[in-house]
Amino acid sequence: TLQEHDFFMLKEITEQPKAIKQTLAGRLTASSVSIPELDTFFEQFQMESFRKVDIVASGTSYHSGMIGKKIIEQMLSIPVEVSISSEFSFEHGLLDDQTLVIVLSQSGETADTLSALKEAKAHGAKTIAITNKKRSNIARKADCMICTNAGPELAVPATKAYTCQMTALILLAIALSEKVSGPGNKMTPDMLEALKELPNEVEKCLIMTQDAIDKFAQVTDDQDHLFLIGRGLDYVLALEGALKLQEVAYLHADAYAAGEIKHGTMALFTPGIPVIALATQAHLREKTISNIREIKARDAYVVGITTIGDESVAEVVDEVLYIPEAHAFFMPILAAIPLQLLAYYAGTVRGYNVDRPRNLAKSLTVE
Numbered sequence: 001t002l003q004e005h006d007f008f009m010l011k012e013i014t015e016q017p018k019a020i021k022q023t024l025a026g027r028l029t030a031s032s033v034s035i036p037e038l039d040t041f042f043e044q045f046q047m048e049s050f051r052k053v054d055i056v057a058s059g060t061s062y063h064s065g066m067i068g069k070k071i072i073e074q075m076l077s078i079p080v081e082v083s084i085s086s087e088f089s090f091e092h093g094l095l096d097d098q099t100l101v102i103v104l105s106q107s108g109e110t111a112d113t114l115s116a117l118k119e120a121k122a123h124g125a126k127t128i129a130i131t132n133k134k135r136s137n138i139a140r141k142a143d144c145m146i147c148t149n150a151g152p153e154l155a156v157p158a159t160k161a162y163t164c165q166m167t168a169l170i171l172l173a174i175a176l177s178e179k180v181s182g183p184g185n186k187m188t189p190d191m192l193e194a195l196k197e198l199p200n201e202v203e204k205c206l207i208m209t210q211d212a213i214d215k216f217a218q219v220t221d222d223q224d225h226l227f228l229i230g231r232g233l234d235y236v237l238a239l240e241g242a243l244k245l246q247e248v249a250y251l252h253a254d255a256y257a258a259g260e261i262k263h264g265t266m267a268l269f270t271p272g273i274p275v276i277a278l279a280t281q282a283h284l285r286e287k288t289i290s291n292i293r294e295i296k297a298r299d300a301y302v303v304g305i306t307t308i309g310d311e312s313v314a315e316v317v318d319e320v321l322y323i324p325e326a327h328a329f330f331m332p333i334l335a336a337i338p339l340q341l342l343a344y345y346a347g348t349v350r351g352y353n354v355d356r357p358r359n360l361a362k363s364l365t366v367e
């Protein structure tokens with residue numbers, strides 16, 4: 001149960017409401033957000049001087065970067081590229097003093113990300129680091145450091161570091177958007193509301209999904225493959241869900257944009273193959289449902305994840321999990337919870353030490 005923390009991974013999954021509260025602490029005002037760390041940065045640099053934004057990170061942090069890209073692009077109407085650190089260090093697009101580079105690293109020590117940061121600085125780009133370690137190399141090297149304040153994460157798989165990074169990215173997107181076009185222009189009241197409610201909603205996700213996910217993990221114990229599908233932000237989250245299952249349960253899990261399956265991967269679908277269909281983005285749900293129908297026609301076993309109040313997903317899947325509904329930007333934070341729990345239960349039912357997956361280290365200080 002949630003009270004028994006056999007592993008740090010479960011402890012860290014369940015403490016996400018508190019961790020997110022810490023990320024938000026001191027950064028919400030009555031009508032907007034305030035990130036004091038950005039003040040000195042913007043005394044030196046004008047947001048108007050940036051022509052583009054690059055987000056650079058590795059692994060799970062790269063996945064929160066992909067979410068951050070979509071959010072910052074929508075909020076700021078500025079081109080945002082997102083890159084894997086180990087690629088960016090050697091091959092990147094336009095990078096100059098009109099580029100704002102945001103690096104994401106829980107540990108603040110990932111060698112690939114540190115190299116990317118140095119490369120960005122060498123080209124005159126201005127840099128912001130979002131990290132969970134105030135006293136780290138990445139924190140020290142960046143022009144500005146925003147700490148996620150998630151508390152120490154001891155299990156190798158990133159869980160609370162991920163949701164707190166996404167929370168920090170939403171705060172940053174709002175703060176940057178206000179620098180561009182005047183206070184409050186881009187932030188809608190439902191975003192502020194969603195930020196304030198976020199810790200509670202994450203708590204609800206833990207309660208609402210834990211038992212069903214535990215059961216699903218038990219029945220997929222003998223499976224060698226699992227697919228995750230989704231559109232938009234759900235697709236990005238599917239990538240993270242797959243990574244967690246690979247590293248924690250040593251299960252071959254792959255993520256696909258829901259509309260892409262029919263372009264090749266469908267050939268792999270055999271009866272009973274487990275598929276997680278993420279359908280938390282209300283505006284994309286109908287399309288995702290038609291993709292689920294295609295998969296069901298091949299007799300896959302589909303678990304749908306959707307929001308409370310939606311009845312359409314339940315009609316096409318074998319099992320449905322409900323999570324609370326929030327502004328679209330926040331759904332990847334809420335829907336991350338059942339996916340983290342799935343990796344945890346799938347790993348433990350197979351008898352693995354989920355805190356210390358084989359061949360992996362918490363902090364990767366070599367390139």
Ligand code: F6R
Nearest residue numbers: 059060061105106107110157158
């Ligand atoms: C996966 C995981 C890794 C890290 C990656 C980057 O659960 O933890 O993929 O996200 O090694 O680490 P940081 O964020 O410390 O730079």
